[in-house]
Amino acid sequence: MARDHILLIDTSEQACTLALFKENQVVAHISEVQPRKHGDLLLPTCQSLFEQVSIDSTRIQAIAVTTGPGAFTGIRIGVAMVQGLAYGWGVPCISMNTLDLWAATALKVNPSADFFLAAMDARMGEIYTRLYKKDSTAKRVEPITDSLCVSAENLASHFEHHTSFSGSILGLVGSGIKPYMEQLEAVIANKQGKSLALDLELSLQAYGELATERFNQGQTVSALELDALYLRPAVI
Numbered sequence: 181m182a183r184d185h186i187l188l189i190d191t192s193e194q195a196c197t198l199a200l201f202k203e204n205q206v207v208a209h210i211s212e213v214q215p216r217k218h219g220d221l222l223l224p225t226c227q228s229l230f231e232q233v234s235i236d237s238t239r240i241q242a243i244a245v246t247t248g249p250g251a252f253t254g255i256r257i258g259v260a261m262v263q264g265l266a267y268g269w270g271v272p273c274i275s276m277n278t279l280d281l282w283a284a285t286a287l288k289v290n291p292s293a294d295f296f297l298a299a300m301d302a303r304m305g306e307i308y309t310r311l312y313k314k315d316s317t318a319k320r321v322e323p324i325t326d327s328l329c330v331s332a333e334n335l336a337s338h339f340e341h342h343t344s345f346s347g348s349i350l351g352l353v354g355s356g357i358k359p360y361m362e363q364l365e366a367v368i369a370n371k372q373g374k375s376l377a378l379d380l381e382l383s384l385q386a387y388g389e390l391a392t393e394r395f396n397q398g399q400t401v402s403a404l405e406l407d408a409l410y411l412r413p414a415v416i
Contacts, residue, residue, distance in 0.1 A: 191258035192250025201388030244391035248409030272400035299356030336363035
């Protein structure tokens with residue numbers, strides 16, 4: 181049988197999520213919210229996922245994993261597990277920036293926004309964040325800043341100097357948005373724009389489509405090359 185599935189893994193926040201993606205659709209998925217249990221859940225959840233669709237590892241053509249930013253322990257466990265699986269199965273890895281997935285999710289759910297701000301709670305009063313714009317095809321997002329870790333109280337002012345979204349609709353997405361909506365909306369209003377708060381879960385469909393696109397474009401790494409994106413030292 182052909183290798184025709186991509187295994188998607190996300191351990192960037194509290195949930196441990198695995199999915200199988202084939203022919204542009206999610207064919208099976210399992211997600212469990214058990215913080216600090218990712219290491220215990222990954223292998224048995226992977227086996228349960230395979231059993232759902234009656235396949236084994238010989239049908240996997242690549243493994244996509246969220247390499248950060250996100251919860252330090254979850255990211256570390258996810259990356260290490262994927263390194264072991266990919267090496268053992270002889271398949272490449274697809275490194276996925278978690279903020280990119282949030283922005284892709286936002287575009288898929290509400291394509292009316294022109295720009296997107298993805299933000300995740302980084303604890304200790306900080307936020308992981310990145311600003312994006314919709315590309316010329318209106319089917320993809322492009323980052324216009326690096327992935328950053330900024331003080332939560334300065335989140336709004338950090339983007340105040342970006343004039344690119346003046347007068348536009350800015351979609352706000354991710355776990356780091358809700359606590360700072362008032363400050364963000366003030367910045368957007370000052371630029372005569374409109375905010376669109378999107379209370380969403382990470383879209384596995386968007387994840388699978390982006391992972392497939394990167395796989396088809398050869399944007400993969402070996403198990404030994406796969407690395408985590410840590411924007412600051414670990415918080416214990």
